[in-house]
Amino acid sequence: MKESYRICIVGGGIIGTSVAFHLAKFGENRVAVFEKSYISSGATGRCGGGIRQQWSARMNVRLAMRSVKLFERFKEDTGMDIEYTQGGYLLMAYSEEEAEKFEKNVKMQREEGLDVEILTPEMVKERYPYINTDGLVLATFCQTDGHANPHLANLGYALAARKMGVDIYTHTKVEDIIVEGGKVMGVVTDKGTFRCEVVVNAAGGWSREVAKMAGLDFPTTSYRHQIFVTESLENFFPFMAISFDGNFYMRQTKHGQFIMGQGDPDEKPGINRNVTYRFEKEMAKKMTGIFPFLKNVRIIRHWAGCYNMSPDAQPIIGCSKQVDGFCYAVGFSGHGFMLAPAVGEALAELILYGKPRKVDISYLDIERFEKGISEMEKNVV
Numbered sequence: 135m136k137e138s139y140r141i142c143i144v145g146g147g148i149i150g151t152s153v154a155f156h157l158a159k160f161g162e163n164r165v166a167v168f169e170k171s172y173i174s175s176g177a178t179g180r181c182g183g184g185i186r187q188q189w190s191a192r193m194n195v196r197l198a199m200r201s202v203k204l205f206e207r208f209k210e211d212t213g214m215d216i217e218y219t220q221g222g223y224l225l226m227a228y229s230e231e232e233a234e235k236f237e238k239n240v241k242m243q244r245e246e247g248l249d250v251e252i253l254t255p256e257m258v259k260e261r262y263p264y265i266n267t268d269g270l271v272l273a274t275f276c277q278t279d280g281h282a283n284p285h286l287a288n289l290g291y292a293l294a295a296r297k298m299g300v301d302i303y304t305h306t307k308v309e310d311i312i313v314e315g316g317k318v319m320g321v322v323t324d325k326g327t328f329r330c331e332v333v334v335n336a337a338g339g340w341s342r343e344v345a346k347m348a349g350l351d352f353p354t355t356s357y358r359h360q361i362f363v364t365e366s367l368e369n370f371f372p373f374m375a376i377s378f379d380g381n382f383y384m385r386q387t388k389h390g391q392f393i394m395g396q397g398d399p400d401e402k403p404g405i406n407r408n409v410t411y412r413f414e415k416e417m418a419k420k421m422t423g424i425f426p427f428l429k430n431v432r433i434i435r436h437w438a439g440c441y442n443m444s445p446d447a448q449p450i451i452g453c454s455k456q457v458d459g460f461c462y463a464v465g466f467s468g469h470g471f472m473l474a475p476a477v478g479e480a481l482a483e484l485i486l487y488g489k490p491r492k493v494d495i496s497y498l499d500i501e502r503f504e505k506g507i508s509e510m511e512k513n514v515v
């Protein structure tokens with residue numbers, strides 16, 4: 135076993151493995167990933183797999199648009215088929231207030247070069263007669279949005295990184311970070327101590343605990359989100375449907391199953407991955423109303439994972455000004471899967487070259503909260 139690396143990554147989810155993959159791709163393979171459980175055991179393997187560029191915050195649009203470019207060549211880059219499909223994303227507004235926000239967002243998204251349509255309820259009905267449009271005020275649609283299988287994407291990055299020389303330690307927990315004279319010197323794990331120059335906090339729902347190991351206080355909080363999947367129907371629903379004021383999202387997998395979830399405003403902070411019957415009852419009632427074809431379709435599996443929320447629901451990405459060598463990509467607030475390719479690329483470039491080459495992420499560093507919250511991301515379920 136090696137005793138030192140240049141870069142140690144805490145967390146083997148989609149973010150940690152994307153950072154590792156991009157570091158290796160740019161020629162730096164003195165890298166180790168430490169995952170306390172198995173690859174994709176965290177939020178990644180529990181997520182809906184949605185990939186959307188229609189955001190209210192400009193930084194999210196930019197990261198998502200770059201990610202789509204990288205998802206488009208994921209198979210070529212990693213060798214893994216991740217069931218990626220660009221069937222589009224339908225955003226549904228059920229109030230005048232939400233509709234107005236959507237129109238404002240579309241203006242900004244188009245400025246960024248995104249091709250987004252605005253649809254009336256009649257247009258939605260005509261295109262998708264199997265959706266009940268009662269109460270719908272307006273919708274937006276972007277054809278290049280889509281979805282993919284998150285397990286395969288996480289594994290794709292991990293296996294490709296390993297092939298390029300990255301060491302991946304599963305079932306290995308990082309218990310402490312060694313900091314001396316304000317500089318990262320190594321990590322202490324339950325399998326031994328490793329010296330390194332850089333630590334990357336990619337610990338998802340555990341990001342606050344890992345930051346604490348370096349003596350830093352991160353403003354991230356984890357909340358449970360539940361999700362279930364139905365038995366399979368014939369494939370006819372290529373896009374993902376989502377509503378923020380309606381509080382739901384849904385997509386059909388390659389194998390015909392429908393995956394869907396909603397947020398719970400009464401959820402208490404903390405890691406909780408139990409499921410509730412209340413969730414199944416509420417979801418089933420709401421979703422069979424809007425998507426009547428789901429009536430009598432059986433739920434086959436129900437699980438939960440964590441959103442790692444940041445104060446403005448935008449990710450926190452950068453390298454610490456207080457602890458030299460401590461970098462982070464956390465607080466993804468329910469959209470880290472879709473942003474992972476661009477985030478991994480940008481953070482790897484920041485670490486290796488001092489500056490990202492494709493997307494400027496300087497706005498997203500942790501210092502932004504010193505000035506208060508300037509822009510909340512609103513397009514989150």
Ligand SMILES: Cc1cc2nc3c(=O)[nH]c(=O)nc-3n(C[C@H](O)[C@H](O)[C@H](O)COP(=O)(O)OP(=O)(O)OC[C@H]3O[C@@H](n4cnc5c(N)ncnc54)[C@H](O)[C@@H]3O)c2cc1C
Nearest residue numbers: 145147149170176177178181182184308338439470471472
């Ligand atoms: C129900 C649900 C639906 C979602 N739907 C979507 C969606 O449709 N689209 C989307 O983009 N996002 C979605 N998300 C959000 C997305 O899953 C996350 O933002 C993303 O997976 C975060 O990736 P990550 O690598 O940061 O975290 P994770 O996948 O949680 O990985 C972090 C890893 O760090 C490990 N770890 C933690 N502490 C330590 C330690 N001390 N030592 C070693 N390892 C450690 C954990 O075991 C974990 O595996 C959803 C999330 C949930 C819960």
